[in-house]
Amino acid sequence: MLWRAQGDAVYIHFKIRETDSSQRGWFALGLSTMGSMKGADIAMIHRSADIAMIHRSDSGAAGTWAVTDCHAVDFITPVRDEIQDWKLLDAAVTGSIMSATVVRRMKTCDLENDIEIKRGLGSFFVFANGPAIDGVKGFDSIRYHGDDRGQQFRQILDLLKPANTPKAAAADAGAVAIIAEAAEPAVTPATAASVTEPHVLVENLRKQLVMSNTGKCSSTDCCNHNSASCNDKNDEAVIAKAGGEAPLPQVVPLGNGNYRTDILCKVAEIPDVETTYMTCYIRMPVDKRYHITKYTTLYGHKTLVHHSVIYACLTDNAQPDVEKLIAESGPGPYNQKTYKQLCEAFYMIGTSPSLPDYSFPSITGLPFGKGSYEYFAIEVHYNNPKGLKGESDPGTGLRLFFTENLRPNEIGILTVGQFVLDIPPNQPEVRAATSYCPSQCSSRFKQNITLVAQALHMHGLGKSIYTTRTRRNAARAPLATLSHFDYNFQTWIDLPDDQAVLEPGEELSMTCVFDSTGRKNTTHWGFSTQEEMCFWWIYYYPAQEGMGLCLTLGDTELAMCSPEVKDLLDLSDARESGNNQTLTDTVDRIVNSTRALYAQRLNVDRTYNPKQGCNANVPVR
Secondary structure, eight states: OEEEEETTEEEEEEEEEOSSGGGOSEEEEEEESSSOSTTOEEEEEEEEOOGGGOOOOOTTOOSEEEEEEEEOSSSSSOEEOSSOOOEEEEEEEETTEEEEEEEEESSOSOTTTOOOOOTTOOEEEEEEEEOBOTTOOSGGGBOOOTTOEEEEEEOOOOOOOOTTSSSOOOOOTTOOOOOOOOOOOOOOOOOOOOOOOHHHHHHHHHHHTOOSSSSSOSSGGGOOTTOGGGGGGGGGSOOOSOSSOOOOOOEEEEETTEEEEEEEEEESSOOSSSEEEEEEEEEOOOSSEEEEEEEEEEOSSTTTEEEEEEEEOOTTTHHHHHHHHHHHHOSOOEETTTSOOOOOEEEEEEOOTTSOOEEOOTTEEEEEETTSOOEEEEEEEEEOTTOOOSOOEEEEEEEEEEESSOOSEEOEEEEEEOOOOEEOSSOSOEEOOOEEEOHHHHTTOSSOEEEEEEEEEOOTTEEEEEEEEEETTEEOOOSOEESSOOTTOOOOEEOOGGGOEEOTTOEEEEEEEEOOTTOOSOEEBOSSTTSBOOEEEEEEESOOTTOSEEEEOTTSSEEEEESOHHHHHHHHHHHHTTOHHHHHHHHHHHHHTTSEEEOOOOOOSBOOOTTTTOOOSOOOO
16 A cells, blocks of 8 residues: 555555455455444445546456445445545556555545544554446445455554654655644633532432342353352353462563563463453562553464453452452453453553554553552453364463663553443443543643543444543544444554643543344443443553542532542442442542542533534545
8 A cells, every 4th residue: 555645635556466356346445443344434446337437447357447435334335425535546457456546635524424534643444355246337236345355554644743742753745734723711710500419419329320230140241250140150161270379471581671571361272152252360570660661462363363452450459359369260261251350440452463563652651560550351352253163372462562661651541431321222322421531630630641542442232432522611622433333343542643632621521322232131331241331541641640530420420530440349339238328428438538529511612613624625636
């Protein structure tokens, strides 16, 4: 793939090599936020009989080529956009090579179906080719591509910008400078308007936290390994080791205080079912504090491993349970169909093999070790649709590069999310209560923070995620929007430099939308893949003491401004007790500790126009 920028237009020339001559009916290139076909913005190159669409034909073949601007709402035939923004300049099939040159504006005005190409940010490019229906030409002729598809991660446009922006990037020929935003009005303090009285809030919270399973597992999918109702199911777990202390991973010295280690989940036999989630627990060195500077994904099985997620085990919450489990049964692997994953702090993602190493900015590091995390949980998703038997995984996880030479700034993780989820069954669209990180919480930041990357997370019912950002009573461009969420494709999403600085007093919000079609019972929040989540994790620096959670619960004004996940667990326990006084006392205790408060949303005096800077004109050439 080759590319160049001219003004606000991007020219892309790409080639696809096909392995079967019957797969030459069409070929396509698409932009994808997460690497999935679902939600991709696609330029579909296909045969056309329209004389106005003539482009270079391949030698010896009849017909002409055309492009259709389309998008994928699911793993089905893409849908043609009402607004056509891609222009085809050249197309050909020569032997086994299909090639095309297309051009499009970086930011079109079709905000619903097109993905903006942003300078300095990488994107996933998905591609495919397939057969055409005999005797049919045009977009309607395309047929299923089968295994002839793939993805690659590329940064195609660097930034040309002032040197004092928070991230450094080189300039590319023909780039357009980023224009600094106009000065904004002075910060307006949050108003002291009335909030819900505490006793009313507690009652609302109690009602919203009521769950159909009052502390008991309604299926093996929600079972904790210590649950009595799971005891008769424990023999279903795949356990590689007997109990005892988890061994430390082998550490390779690289010189000058730098090291490398592989943290892996090894599975002797991958289950012969379509979807399996396995968890392994890893004990890390704690002789001193270390900074992770870079990591890369390791795939033990090249075809059945879909992705992996690494969680940090919080010292006061998950670690005692993890140590008990390891002492009794070993570090894993544990099948999540039976054993609930214990660690709750989202930390790293094992992403697509096409991604380069994930490197943190040179002045930052992700901590572990002394005074930080001692245990990680590796969660591996296996996708085995053909039910292959006897397959093993010698080790999937991450290769960590870390140093004892601590960098000036530690990476922090800001968590916005909704813990109160009650999703009714068999509904095509259920919008959860918006959760927000209020200005009263972000005002605790001691300085501006620099946002590095973000990840959005739901489970299998996840449909879409929308975020907002408000600074000084003015709505800003959202940091992320996923109109077509796909649980099977998760990765860190970079942030453009002009959105990377978060000031104290800003407000963030997120709204998760779910599709519960096919479910027979209400789905609640939980760690199991049969339960649901709604999270927005943001890497930032420098890490702020006392910050981690920044979110509201349900549609109440109770906001958590705390590193303590335990506070949420205490609220859950108080709710399950069924005693209103216990719940009231728990809320009062957390609020009095200043780890929670009654929040007030910022008034928005200036709205954000999402079409600002878009160009609806298709490039001429």
